[in-house]
Amino acid sequence: MSQKDVGNKIPIYKLKTTNEVMKYYDEWGIKNKYDQDMEEWNYTGPKESSQIFNEYCDKKDVKIYDAGCGTGLVGVELKKYGFSKFYGADLSQKLLDLVPKKLYASLKKVDLNKAIDEKDNSFDAVICIGTFTFGHVKPHALDEFIRITKNDGLICFTINEGIYEEYGFDKKIEQLNNNKFWKKIEFFKSDYIASKDVNAWLGLYKVVK
Numbered sequence: 596m597s598q599k600d601v602g603n604k605i606p607i608y609k610l611k612t613t614n615e616v617m618k619y620y621d622e623w624g625i626k627n628k629y630d631q632d633m634e635e636w637n638y639t640g641p642k643e644s645s646q647i648f649n650e651y652c653d654k655k656d657v658k659i660y661d662a663g664c665g666t667g668l669v670g671v672e673l674k675k676y677g678f679s680k681f682y683g684a685d686l687s688q689k690l691l692d693l694v695p696k697k698l699y700a701s702l703k704k705v706d707l708n709k710a711i712d713e714k715d716n717s718f719d720a721v722i723c724i725g726t727f728t729f730g731h732v733k734p735h736a737l738d739e740f741i742r743i744t745k746n747d748g749l750i751c752f753t754i755n756e757g758i759y760e761e762y763g764f765d766k767k768i769e770q771l772n773n774n775k776f777w778k779k780i781e782f783f784k785s786d787y788i789a790s791k792d793v794n795a796w797l798g799l800y801k802v803v804k
């Protein structure tokens with residue numbers, strides 16, 4: 596457990612199974628409550644990550660896989676910088692239904708704890724914001740993100756500080772570094788949901804194949 600006891604700060608952090616998580620988000624989407632809460636909590640994950648991504652990605656026509664896209668908050672932010680080719684994947688069909696029309700080229704209901712049904716090297720970038728958190732997606736997904744990303748492509752993600760060590764993200768990142776599967780560009784503690792005293796590691800890596 597982290598010193599801050601992050602696991603007690605938000606109810607969803609208590610959920611254990613993928614089914615529980617899916618049901619929770621399906622209900623959270625009703626009457627746009629998820630988006631309203633994110634605004635009220637000043638959830639800055641999509642803004643912070645899009646800003647960093649934009650700093651290191653010159654080309655605007657890159658194909659971006661948004662892993663755990665939810666209601667599309669990341670696409671909304673990336674679009675402000677001129678990016679436009681988003682391919683969303685999420686566990687909650689109810690949240691996918693709330694993604695603004697025509698913002699994403701495709702939207703798929705996917706469990707990211709399983710193998711991703713996309714070809715090797717099919718994306719220029721993967722972005723995964725707010726989805727490495729309690730009871731959600733496990734470190735193994737990073738292997739899949741690398742697999743579907745092209746050489747020199749970018750992987751941008753947040754990891755909730757409360758699970759970084761507990762779920763073994765520290766070890767997974769070390770392993771990917773040691774095996775030279777990717778190169779670190781940025782890795783720092785971001786604000787994330789500062790209003791709830793919950794921070795996240797924000798990483799941006801370049802894939803090496």
Ligand SMILES: C[S@@+](CC[C@H](N)C(=O)[O-])C[C@H]1O[C@@H](n2cnc3c(N)ncnc32)[C@H](O)[C@@H]1O
Nearest residue numbers: 663664665668685686687706707724725726731
């Ligand atoms: C905190 S939300 C973040 C959504 C969006 N990226 C954002 O920043 O607003 C976490 C998302 O992860 C999704 N999720 C949780 N477990 C998942 C899984 N096993 N596979 C795919 N998506 C999952 C949820 O449905 C939810 O949309």
